[in-house]
Amino acid sequence: MDTYKRPTKAIIPAAGFGTRFLPQTKAMPKEMLPLIDKPIIQYVVEELVSAGIKDIIIVGSSTKRSIEDHCDLPGHDLVANLKAGGDKKKPLLDEIRSIANLANFIYVRQKGPYGNATPLLSAAHLIGDDEMFIYKWADDFFSPESHSTSQLIDTYQTYGGGVFACKTAERDEEYSQYGFAAGERVDPLTLRMSSIIEKPGKDNAPSDLASVSAYLLPSSILPRIEKAAAQHDEGKGEFTFQPFVQQMINDGESFYAREIEDGKFYDTGNPLEYLKTVFDFALKHDDLGPPLEAYLRGKIKT
Secondary structure, eight states, rough: OSOOOOOEEEEEOOOOOOOGGGGGGGGOOOGGEETTEEEEHHHHHHHHTTEEEEEEEEEOOOTTHHHHHHHSOOOOHHHHHHTTTGGGGGGHHHHHHHTTTTTEEEEEEEOOOSSTTTTHHHHGGGTTTTTTTEEEEESEEEEEOHHHHHHHHHHHHHHSEEEEEEEEOGGGGGTHHHHHHHHEETTTTEEEEEEEEEEEGGGSSSEEEEEEEEEETTTHHHHHHHHHTTOOOOGOOOOOOOOOHHHHHHTTOEEEEEEEEEEOEEOSSSSSHHHHHHHHHHHHTTTTTTHHHHHHHHHHOO
């Protein structure tokens, strides 16, 4: 029997404008950019579902209706077209129908100050008291085979407390891109956190564990966010949730930094890293991989 109850809810923030991909993202959310035959957000959703998440709360805006449409049942015209294709198209029909049944999807419009605490504020009413939940970005993620959400949940069920997904920093510039965890090791992959320091630079980083992709958070963080939101002065910067984690650590609550193993981290939030991700996924594809590799080798030779 599990010592701690497994979380069943996840919040995905998806209200950003994706300005680094304009003009493409003027009409298409960045979360819907394709990785071969699926949008990025579908990989994120499928990984959550594989970890036992049943309710997925997507915090979006009026420009993100295509996410809702993608996660809904297919329209009549598309179904009719695929049915007309007979047995050859049946697998496609089954696949697009299955997307709507992956989880219970809840859509919330984001309201509040700019910053990564606001999606939590917007979805707080859907999270119960004494409930753990996943907070997961839709544009950076670990490759599916890592089952990163399951690793967070396993860490929680071993130690209790909140858990941050982390990767080992590989390049100097990453120390100015991510938050870094400080603390004591409780096992080879996990720190019990004493602090999380945002974008410290390599010389000031307390460790090489960069916080990325996802968090397993206790619902007790939400009242702190709601109270602070009422007093937030937007002139003083972004409204972020990490300071509330630090408050909770200072008050004696436990948080852990878990290095995700057996997978590769992808950050699709900028065009170059997105293209690298597309190529990696394509090269691993059974049908596309070999001819794409041959094509690329030919291009490099010329």
